[in-house]
Amino acid sequence: xxxxxIGGSAAGIAAAAEIRKQDNKGELTIISKDKFxxxxxxxxxxxxxxxxxxxxxxxxxxxxxxxxxxxxxKTVLGLDTAAKTVSLDDEQILAYDRLLxxxxxxxxxxxxxxxxxxxxxxxxxxxxxxxxxxARKTAKNFTIIGAGLVGVELAAExxxxxxxxxxxxxxxxxxxxxxxxxCGDKCSKLLADAGVKLYFGNPAKVLHxxxxxxxxxxxxxxxxxxxxxxxxICAAGVIANTDFARRxxxxxxxxxxxxxxxxxxxxxxxxxxxxxxxxxxxNGLCQLTAVWPTAVRQGKIAGINMAGGTASIKINTGxxxxxxxxxxxxxxxGQICASxxxxxxxxxxxxxxxxxxxxxxxxxxxxxxxxxxxxGNVTDAGLYHEAIVTRRDISGDYLFLEGLxxxxxxxxxxxxx
Amino acid sequence: xxxxxxxxxxxAGCKNCELACITAHSKSPFPxxxxxxxxxxxxxxxxxLDAEGKLFPEFCRHCDEPSCVEACISGALIKGEDGxxxxxxxxxxxxxxxxxxxxxxxARPGIKNGRCMVKCDGCHGRESMACVDACPxxxxxxxxxxxxxxxxxxxx
Numbered sequence: 316x317x318x319x320x321i322g323g324s325a326a327g328i329a330a331a332a333e334i335r336k337q338d339n340k341g342e343l344t345i346i347s348k349d350k351f352x353x354x355x356x357x358x359x360x361x362x363x364x365x366x367x368x369x370x371x372x373x374x375x376x377x378x379x380x381x382x383x384x385x386x387x388x389k390t391v392l393g394l395d396t397a398a399k400t401v402s403l404d405d406e407q408i409l410a411y412d413r414l415l416x417x418x419x420x421x422x423x424x425x426x427x428x429x430x431x432x433x434x435x436x437x438x439x440x441x442x443x444x445x446x447x448x449x450a451r452k453t454a455k456n457f458t459i460i461g462a463g464l465v466g467v468e469l470a471a472e473x474x475x476x477x478x479x480x481x482x483x484x485x486x487x488x489x490x491x492x493x494x495x496x497x498c499g500d501k502c503s504k505l506l507a508d509a510g511v512k513l514y515f516g517n518p519a520k521v522l523h524x525x526x527x528x529x530x531x532x533x534x535x536x537x538x539x540x541x542x543x544x545x546x547x548i549c550a551a552g553v554i555a556n557t558d559f560a561r562r563x564x565x566x567x568x569x570x571x572x573x574x575x576x577x578x579x580x581x582x583x584x585x586x587x588x589x590x591x592x593x594x595x596x597x598n599g600l601c602q603l604t605a606v607w608p609t610a611v612r613q614g615k616i617a618g619i620n621m622a623g624g625t626a627s628i629k630i631n632t633g634x635x636x637x638x639x640x641x642x643x644x645x646x647x648x649g650q651i652c653a654s655x656x657x658x659x660x661x662x663x664x665x666x667x668x669x670x671x672x673x674x675x676x677x678x679x680x681x682x683x684x685x686x687x688x689x690x691g692n693v694t695d696a697g698l699y700h701e702a703i704v705t706r707r708d709i710s711g712d713y714l715f716l717e718g719l720x721x722x723x724x725x726x727x728x729x730x731x732x
Numbered sequence: 733x734x735x736x737x738x739x740x741x742x743x744a745g746c747k748n749c750e751l752a753c754i755t756a757h758s759k760s761p762f763p764x765x766x767x768x769x770x771x772x773x774x775x776x777x778x779x780x781l782d783a784e785g786k787l788f789p790e791f792c793r794h795c796d797e798p799s800c801v802e803a804c805i806s807g808a809l810i811k812g813e814d815g816x817x818x819x820x821x822x823x824x825x826x827x828x829x830x831x832x833x834x835x836x837x838x839a840r841p842g843i844k845n846g847r848c849m850v851k852c853d854g855c856h857g858r859e860s861m862a863c864v865d866a867c868p869x870x871x872x873x874x875x876x877x878x879x880x881x882x883x884x885x886x887x888x
Binding site for chain 1: 802805828833839
């Protein structure tokens, strides 16, 4: 049996390890455009110089030792599902019996005048992070478009290095998907206090470049305000790498559509990770679930099924985020940004003996926890996550929502639902 | 194979297991007065109240399919050959993806030179489990068995 895995990150490596566990004879090849396996979630640390490349490198889990061939720095150009082959950029052709597409995503560059050219980066691959780190040596003004997870984490890290950081966002507060208005404003304050200049509700219009060497000069916003910019970083979303798969006739919308065994519409072609689209347990919609833990889970399930076993996706969600901004932690679970009017919102505030404030915003529909936002103290996040994805009936469980704080305050029972 | 048996009906809520856990994981002989050092002064277990308001000793299960290991983006959390899920605090960057993912709430945030997660290490490298030794109610007990299946921690 010949297994070929396209993509050597979370899903691809998890699948390879799982295939090897089930089938120790088959020939197993990973084709990766990266040099090695690394942690994509830590790229902002590399971009700011806070972490070395070695620090974010992940162990291949002894891939070579267990007979897995890792083909580094190779790109797949074509897929022939009839002949069961993939063709690479160096004109090699690889035959497969079972194929996994785990190609992940690439940066979306907004259709902005002047955006294409030098000194414009995304932050998706190690090369992007190294390029930003290199740019820090000469550039002073960094402008980031998009205050999502990547944008906020990068802004918070870059500003620590003493450069000027501007953060542009269409919405009214940072992390608009993960935070509500109140916590969003608190997050704005954390960033602003650290020295990040925020431009919210004010989309970018044009990137002005110097005519002689097309180096960026200033970013003009819709309000006609001009921001000095030496380096522009786009963190305004991602596009799934589905090009060769689409050409081969694999069903894809934003991502490749997979069933609960991670199988695509083509026999023996599986997909997993950020490139794949599957029903999200939290809202029941088929969508990209681009978070690391879900990619690993999907990779494992794909690996088991590729090796002839049976496993199916039971819990699948991309709507969970753990972030730390300037030392304040927060975790967002479920659809905070798309809360429904019929949901009941519970807010609990607490200031501990050290003076650290924590806020817990919980949405329930009277029976089931729908989403949760923990600001400050995130200790119980796992319990809320479990309650959301398993749709556990919590209507009689008053302690659960209040946390143990209720017991400490001597309250015996209370009706909050 | 060393396993932990937990009979929750015997728990009296004395929290001796929590104290023993803190002491066992501290380098200092006086773990409660180490303020100012970078040491994590935090128990890896917790006695909680369940939905009916009864005492429930919550311990890391060292799951067969650990959600925390799946979620770990730094490679710090590993399920070893001995079945124990252990965090290498030198590698952990404190992203708290594991905290978000553990369905028992037993992957917990800690502070150490910045941040890192804290969890039960099954007292690997120690002769016996500190929490078991400290339990006066025999709610916790240790069994040595050749059974490789059925998990590391068993609630009865």
